[in-house]
Structure formats: structure tokens, C-alpha cells
Amino acid sequence: MIENIPILRLAGETKNNTEDVVAKEFPLHVILNNQELATLFCSPTNLEYLALGFLFSQELVKSKEEIRKITIDEYKGEVKVATDGAKDSAELLSRRAITSSSGELPHSVASNRKNIESKMQISPSEIFALTKEFQHRCEVYKATGGTHGAALCNTKGILVFSEDIGRHNAIDKVFGECLLKDIPTDDHIIVTSARVSSEILLKVAKGNVPIIISKSAPTELGVKLADDLGITLIGFVRGRRMNIYANSWRVAI
Amino acid sequence: MIENIPILRLAGETKNNTEDVVAKEFPLHVILNNQELATLFCSPTNLEYLALGFLFSQELVKSKEEIRKITIDEYKGEVKVATDGAKDSAELLSRRAITSSSGELPHSVASNRKNIESKMQISPSEIFALTKEFQHRCEVYKATGGTHGAALCNTKGILVFSEDIGRHNAIDKVFGECLLKDIPTDDHIIVTSARVSSEILLKVAKGNVPIIISKSAPTELGVKLADDLGITLIGFVRGRRMNIYANSWRVAI
Numbered sequence: 001m002i003e004n005i006p007i008l009r010l011a012g013e014t015k016n017n018t019e020d021v022v023a024k025e026f027p028l029h030v031i032l033n034n035q036e037l038a039t040l041f042c043s044p045t046n047l048e049y050l051a052l053g054f055l056f057s058q059e060l061v062k063s064k065e066e067i068r069k070i071t072i073d074e075y076k077g078e079v080k081v082a083t084d085g086a087k088d089s090a091e092l093l094s095r096r097a098i099t100s101s102s103g104e105l106p107h108s109v110a111s112n113r114k115n116i117e118s119k120m121q122i123s124p125s126e127i128f129a130l131t132k133e134f135q136h137r138c139e140v141y142k143a144t145g146g147t148h149g150a151a152l153c154n155t156k157g158i159l160v161f162s163e164d165i166g167r168h169n170a171i172d173k174v175f176g177e178c179l180l181k182d183i184p185t186d187d188h189i190i191v192t193s194a195r196v197s198s199e200i201l202l203k204v205a206k207g208n209v210p211i212i213i214s215k216s217a218p219t220e221l222g223v224k225l226a227d228d229l230g231i232t233l234i235g236f237v238r239g240r241r242m243n244i245y246a247n248s249w250r251v252a253i
Numbered sequence: 254m255i256e257n258i259p260i261l262r263l264a265g266e267t268k269n270n271t272e273d274v275v276a277k278e279f280p281l282h283v284i285l286n287n288q289e290l291a292t293l294f295c296s297p298t299n300l301e302y303l304a305l306g307f308l309f310s311q312e313l314v315k316s317k318e319e320i321r322k323i324t325i326d327e328y329k330g331e332v333k334v335a336t337d338g339a340k341d342s343a344e345l346l347s348r349r350a351i352t353s354s355s356g357e358l359p360h361s362v363a364s365n366r367k368n369i370e371s372k373m374q375i376s377p378s379e380i381f382a383l384t385k386e387f388q389h390r391c392e393v394y395k396a397t398g399g400t401h402g403a404a405l406c407n408t409k410g411i412l413v414f415s416e417d418i419g420r421h422n423a424i425d426k427v428f429g430e431c432l433l434k435d436i437p438t439d440d441h442i443i444v445t446s447a448r449v450s451s452e453i454l455l456k457v458a459k460g461n462v463p464i465i466i467s468k469s470a471p472t473e474l475g476v477k478l479a480d481d482l483g484i485t486l487i488g489f490v491r492g493r494r495m496n497i498y499a500n501s502w503r504v505a506i
Contacts, residue, residue, distance in 0.1 A: 001393050001400075001416070023399035025418050043393070043400060043417040046426045050417070053429030057421075057456045064432050140254050140296070145489070146276035146448055146470035147254075147296060163254070164296040164303070165278050165450055165472050168310075173299045176306030179317050195399055197418055203310045217399035219418050236398070 001043050003220045008244040008251075010124055015253055020243055025198055025221035030054060031080045041198060041221075047072055051079035115230035118187050118210035121252040124242070126155045127213060131237045134191045135215075137161050141193065150174045152209075153189040167194035171203050178207070185209050196222040196233060205229050211250055213237055218245055254296050256473045261497040261504075263377055268506055273496055278451055278474035283307060284333045294451060294474075300325055304332035368483035371440050371463035374505040377495070379408045380466060384490045387444045388468075390414050394446065403427045405462075406442040420447035424456050431460070438462050449475040449486060458482050464503055466490055471498055 007020045026044035030037045030051045037060075042050055048070050055061040061083060069082040130153050138149040140163045150170035152160040160183060162173035171192060178185050186208035194200060196218040202225065204212050211232040218226070218235045226233035226246035233245040244251055260273045279297035283290045283304045290313075295303055301323050308314040314336060322335040383406050391402040393416045403423035405413040413436060415426035424445065431438050439461035447453060449471040455478065457465050464485040471479070471488045479486035479499035486498040497504055 002396055021396045023393055023397040023418050040419070040422060042419055042422045045417075046415060046430065049415070049426040049429035049433065050422055051429065052432050053425030053427065054422075056428050056432055057425055057459055059459070061432075064435065140276055143255055143274045144276040144470055146472050162299060162302070164298075165276050165448075166293070166295055169293060169295045169303055169307075172306030172310055173302040174306065175309050176302030176304065177299065179305050179309055179314075180302065182317065195418075206310055206312070217397055219399050 001045055005220065005223055005245065008248045009241070010244065010251075010253070011241045020245070022218060022220045022223060022245075025219040027077050027198075029076070029078045031078060032060060033082055034080075044074075047074070047079050051081055055081060115228075116186075116205065116208055116210045117230060118208075120155075120187050120210055121250050122155050122189065122211060123252045127234065127237060127242060127251070128240065130155075130157070130189065130191055131213065131215065133158055134161075134193075138163060138193060149191075149193045151191045152178060152183065152185060153191055154187075155189070158191075159183060159188070167192065168199065168203070170194070171200060175203065175207050189213060192216075195219065196226075196235060198222050198225055201225045201229070201231065201233070205231060254298055258473065258476055258498065261501045262494070263497065263504075263506070264494045273498070275471060275473045275476060275498075278472040280330050280451075282329070282331045284331060285313060286335055287333075297327075300327070300332050304334055308334060368481075369439075369458065369461055369463050370483060371461075373408075373440050373463055374503050375408050375442065375464060376505045380487065380490060380495060380504070381493065383408075383410070383442065383444055384466065384468065386411055387414075387446075391416060391446065402444075402446045404444045405431060405436065405438060406444055407440075408442070411444075412436060412441070420445065421452065421456070423447070424453065428456065428460050442466060445469075448472065449479075449488060451475050451478055454478045454482070454484065454486070458484060 001024055002021050003024055004019045009016055009018050024044055026042055028040045028042050066083045071080040134151055140147045147163045147165050148167040148170045149163045151158045152174050160174050160177050162170050164170040189211040190204050190209050191213045195216040196214050198221040201222045213234045215237050223245045232247040232250040234242050236243045254277055255274050256277055257272045262269055262271050277297055279295055281293045281295050319336045324333040387404055393400045400416045400418050401420040401423045402416045404411045405427050413427050413430050415423050417423040442464040443457050443462050444466045448469040449467050451474040454475045466487045468490050476498045485500040485503040487495050489496045
């Protein structure tokens with residue numbers, strides 16, 4: 001479930017190349033009675049439990065007795081579940097549902113996509129100033145502890161800010177506002193309170209944003225995608241410390 | 254975006270009825286060219302930005318110029334987006350996607366559902382012992398900061414445990430394992446590291462679990478559903494403190 005990756009760690013004025021432990025992330029296709037239902041981005045353990053619990057939560061499987069067979073193909077990232085009383089396709093599709101993702105595999109997206117080539121840079125003191133301003137703006141979080149924040153910034157400050165109970169929603173609101181108001185996102189920075197998984201990274205890549213800053217952890221697939229796509233990924237920005245997981249050349253040290 | 258709700262707060266041996274501030278949660282139907290695409294559970298602000306940013310992240314809208322009209326119906330919880338070059342239904346549906354939820358409205362689910370009537374109780378010291386055991390078990394989190402944990406417990410300890418990069422996945426894995434192994438979930442307790450939104454609450458309700466314990470915040474809709482469905486919702490369990498948001502009678506003080 002974990003992987004060691006090389007990072008650049010900054011603490012005050014000192015920097016060193018070290019390793020960090022990140023959580024693995026795995027795209028799992030859930031196929032019910034030969035119909036692909038959803039792609040869940042998950043930790044690669046207990047895949048059959050995940051598929052079944054997911055089907056249970058969607059009320060597509062109600063008891064163990066309905067289950068005829070469960071087949072796991074870890075290489076393809078597939079769990080196939082066969083049940084009695086197969087629901088027809090129309091009913092399944094009408095449930096729409098189901099994953100917080102686009103259903104695309106991050107790897108395939110990454111390979112179709114050109115690198116982000118922005119030459120912009122940011123200094124550690126600008127990073128600390130942005131995260132301080134960001135925390136100050138997260139007012140609903142301060143009141144409730146129940147929301148995530150996201151912001152589009154340049155190196156001098158926040159341009160667009162949003163909070164939402166969903167980490168994906170907070171970022172979608174920022175890009176939606178930029179789209180409507182013709183605010184360019186390339187050569188800019190996304191700051192988020194959330195963990196940086198592959199889906200968050202792909203949203204940022206779709207906006208051509210070269211730098212993402214988070215106070216939280218990235219996943220292993222988030223780091224790989226950032227690396228592949230040319231995005232600078234900075235995590236665990238807390239106090240005077242930060243970890244740089246990918247494309248550290250954009251941090252002007 | 255916030256709401257004051259009455260809670261019971263325990264701190265060490267003292268309890269008092271007070272108020273807490275929770276984040277509101279709102280189901281938003283996103284309709285693209287007259288086709289319902291997804292239900293996003295969100296904070297009720299900037300709904301048009303959310304809908305657009307969401308469509309952008311799904312590559313269903315690529316630029317402002319494609320957008321002909323955006324209509325918001327806050328009462329129905331709908332954003333309708335009309336675009337040029339309308340994608341056909343098949344293409345939209347094949348993207349499947351898209352929400353982490355079942356696409357059902359929590360309220361409608363709640364009203365169709367019978368209350369959870371378990372008479373089980375738990376003491377504050379049992380709650381603290383469970384959360385301590387739970388934190389001890391969250392090993393991937395301790396290594397990476399990038400995962401959520403979930404556990405099925407009785408009042409004496411953890412029976413089933415999982416960690417995953419997704420908070421929904423962690424709970425789905427627990428229920429999936431219970432289903433496969435014939436482990437009953439009614440008259441039991443779910444402990445989670447995650448915020449308790451309506452979708453988490455509904456998963457717990459589907460398993461007939463009468464008590465949910467979190468170290469994090471609930472949303473306002475999570476609290477309302479817990480109240481309606483007869484589920485005891487305990488949040489912000491930290492040190493010797495906790496907030497009881499609904500059905501506090503199951504906490505034997």
C-alpha cells in the first residue's frame with residue numbers, strides 16, 4: 001500500500017534530497033454482470049471487499065446469497081462480480097453514479113497529453129506567504145472543520161478562492177469561475193487544502209497549471225502524474241517546511 | 254455555507270448542551286443539454302462555477318465560447334447548461350462518471366427508510382478506547398498522511414478494519430468484508446477518520462449501523478440524516494473531548 005519516492009525537502013533555509021513514503025493509488029474497474037459500472041481510485045488491497053461494499057452501498061447487491069462469482073484481475077485492475085437476478089443495463093446506467101473520476105485511467109490520459117512547459121518559478125518565501133494567505137481565507141473551515149479550500153494564485157497572491165465540503169468541488173469551482181471570467185490559469189498556481197490524488201492532479205493538468213501546493217499528502221499516482229506531466233508538486237507545506245515531490249526546478253531556492 | 258446546530262459536548266467528566274457550527278451540504282443536479290449527468294454533493298455557493306468547472310474537468314465543456322446558457326434553480330437544486338455542439342446521449346452516458354454518490358437525494362432516501370432502532374449503548378470511556386485502538390491501526394496513514402481508515406467495532410474493540418486513499422472506499426471495504434464473511438453490522442459501530450457527509454451517513458445506514466464515530470467534522474446534512482434515521486453521530490473525538498450531534502441517548506453518560 002505504500003511506496004518510497006525521492007523528494008526534495010526544505011526546512012527553513014536547509015534543503016536535502018531524501019525519501020518520503022506515499023500511499024499507492026490504483027484504478028479499479030468494477031464490472032457487474034459483464035457491464036462496466038465504475039472506476040474507483042483506491043488503495044490496492046482488499047479489492048473484492050471494495051467492489052462488493054461499493055455494490056452494496058449502491059444497492060446493486062443486497063446480500064451474499066445473490067453473489068455467484070467474484071473474479072479479480074489485478075493486472076488489468078478489474079473486479080468482475082456475477083450475481084443472480086442480473087439487473088438490466090438500462091437500470092444500471094440510469095443509476096449513473098458512481099465514481100468521483102472521469103472513468104479514464106490516469107496513465108492513458110497522461111500519455112495522450114502534452115507536457116506543461118511553463119517556465120514560471122516560485123520562491124519558498126512566496127510559497128509560505130501564499131499558504132498563509134490561503135489559510136486565512138479558509139473561513140468556513142475555521143468555523144466548521146468540515147470543508148476544503150482551493151485557490152488560483154500568482155506568485156504574489158490569491159486571485160480566485162473557493163471552499164466546499166468536497167475537495168473536488170472546491171477545485172472545480174475555481175476552474176469554473178476562471179472559465180466564466182476569462183481568467184487564465186496557465187502560468188498560475190493552485191493551492192489546495194486537500195490530499196493530491198491522481199484525480200486532483202488531472203484537474204490541475206486540464207487547466208494547464210504548472211504548480212500545485214498542498215498542506216497535505218500526495219498519493220503515489222499523483223506524484224507519478226505530476227512527474228510525467230511536468231507539474232511541480234509541493235506537499236506538506238507546514239510552518240517553514242515543505243516537501244517537493246516533482247519538478248522541483250520551478251522552486252527557486 | 255454554515256449552520257448552527259444544538260449538540261451535546263463531552264469534555265472529560267463534564268457535559269453540556271451547546272451549539273456547534275457545521276458546513277451546509279447541498280445536492281446539485283448537473284444537467285447538460287437536457288440530460289442529467291450527475292448529482293454533486295456540495296457547499297451551496299457558486300453553483301454555476303461548480304457545474305462549469307465540473308463539466309470542464311470531464312472535458313464536456315472546453316471553453317467559454319461553447320456555452321450558450323446557464324440556468325440555476327436553487328429550489329430544485331439544478332444547474333442546466335446548454336452548449337453548442339451538443340454531445341449525444343450515448344457519448345455522455347459512456348463517460349459514466351461522475352459523482353461519488355448513488356445519485357439519490359439523501360432526503361428522499363431518508364424518507365423511504367425505516368429508522369434504526371438498535372437499543373445498544375456505548376460509554377465515553379469505550380469511545381475513547383475505540384478511537385485509540387483505531388489510531389493505532391491506521392498504519393498507512395501514520396506513514397504517509399495520505400489515507401483514511403474505517404472500522405467496524407463492537408463496544409470492546411475493532412472487528413474489521415481497512416485503510417484506503419478514499420474515505421468512501423475505506424467504508425465500502427469494511428461493509429464488503431462483512432458481507433462476504435457474514436459479519437453482522439447491526440448493533441455495531443463504525444469508526445472513521447473521515448468527515449461525515451450525507452453519503453457516508455447513508456452508507457452506514459444501509460448497513461443498519463446505529464453509531465458512527467469520527468475524529469473529524471460532520472456536515473449539516475450528515476447531522477440531519479443521522480437525526481432522521483436514528484443514528485448516533487459522534488464527531489471531533491480528540492483527547493478526552495467529543496461532540497455528540499444526534500441521538501445522544503446511546504452514549505451512556
